[in-house]
Amino acid sequence: MKPAPPRANDVPDTAPAAFRIRDIRSDEELDACVEIQKDTWGRSFSDIVPPSMLQISAKMGGVVAGAFDERDRLMGLVYGITGLRGGSLAHWSHMLAVRPEARNRGVGRALKLYQKERLLTAGVNVMYWTFDPLVSRNAHLNLNRLGARVDEYVPDMYGQSDSELHRLGTDRFIVRWALDADPPSGAPASLDSKVPRLLPNPEPGDAAWPDADTVALGVPPDIEAVEAESFQAALAWRTYTRSALLHYLGRGHRVTGFAPGGDHGFYVLSTRPTSEEST
Numbered sequence: 001m002k003p004a005p006p007r008a009n010d011v012p013d014t015a016p017a018a019f020r021i022r023d024i025r026s027d028e029e030l031d032a033c034v035e036i037q038k039d040t041w042g043r044s045f046s047d048i049v050p051p052s053m054l055q056i057s058a059k060m061g062g063v064v065a066g067a068f069d070e071r072d073r074l075m076g077l078v079y080g081i082t083g084l085r086g087g088s089l090a091h092w093s094h095m096l097a098v099r100p101e102a103r104n105r106g107v108g109r110a111l112k113l114y115q116k117e118r119l120l121t122a123g124v125n126v127m128y129w130t131f132d133p134l135v136s137r138n139a140h141l142n143l144n145r146l147g148a149r150v151d152e153y154v155p156d157m158y159g160q161s162d163s164e165l166h167r168l169g170t171d172r173f174i175v176r177w178a179l180d181a182d183p184p185s186g187a188p189a190s191l192d193s194k195v196p197r198l199l200p201n202p203e204p205g206d207a208a209w210p211d212a213d214t215v216a217l218g219v220p221p222d223i224e225a226v227e228a229e230s231f232q233a234a235l236a237w238r239t240y241t242r243s244a245l246l247h248y249l250g251r252g253h254r255v256t257g258f259a260p261g262g263d264h265g266f267y268v269l270s271t272r273p274t275s276e277e278s279t
Contacts, residue, residue, distance in 0.1 A: 061081075091126070112146055133245065134238065144187065149176055149255075150254070171241075209247050215268075217248075220264065
């Protein structure tokens with residue numbers, strides 16, 4: 001596959017300094033997409049999306065795009081497929097990977113915004129993807145910066161995985177992003193001092209779930225750091241948050257926001273509609 005000339009759907013203005021966001025265009029770039037997957041999820045990860053499927057997805061209305069640095073090296077990848085969900089046209093963003101040296105520089109957000117513009121141009125107004133509820137930085141990006149909303153919680157969505165990143169299991173939020181909605185303010189959720197804050201109890205025994213219309217479920221600011229120090233401590237976070245989410249979502253609560261913080265981030269779980277839902 002020969003490199004293509006520049007296209008009108010390149011949107012360099014959405015990229016942070018020193019990066020350019022564009023479609024993947026050549027065999028060499030497709031090979032680089034495989035390498036960034038292996039570097040992100042592990043060299044032995046068996047669920048790699050091969051170049052053939054990346055090409056097919058792009059030809060059938062999907063998005064395969066990358067963030068390239070000033071030396072034209074692939075530093076980030078976003079990949080998704082377009083199809084029907086609930087009988088309506090929608091896009092499922094399957095993968096977002098950013099190399100460690102390019103993180104915390106707005107690359108992930110720029111890739112998502114590029115994906116959004118590509119889909120709106122094609123007449124697709126809704127995007128879905130998943131993220132791990134324990135990863136605070138992704139919660140802040142997805143819910144506060146992009147304005148996606150949690151649609152569903154699925155324990156162990158992807159089952160057993162051979163990726164080192166999935167040692168804690170594959171519990172996931174499915175989020176829904178209305179691409180034609182007004183941009184969010186980016187402000188995190190505010191927490192009333194009266195709202196019960198839920199954190200793992202270091203003492204053994206069953207968790208006690210407050211009977212409240214609104215609760216705040218805590219997660220660590222950096223689950224990877226917790227896991228690096230103690231796998232058992234990280235696993236305790238997974239067990240606790242899974243139990244809390246199954247309990248409250250099962251009784252009618254919804255995830256209505258995320259409040260990042262120093263010691264903990266907090267998901268707001270409420271039976272009350274948000275201001276957006278009530279207007």
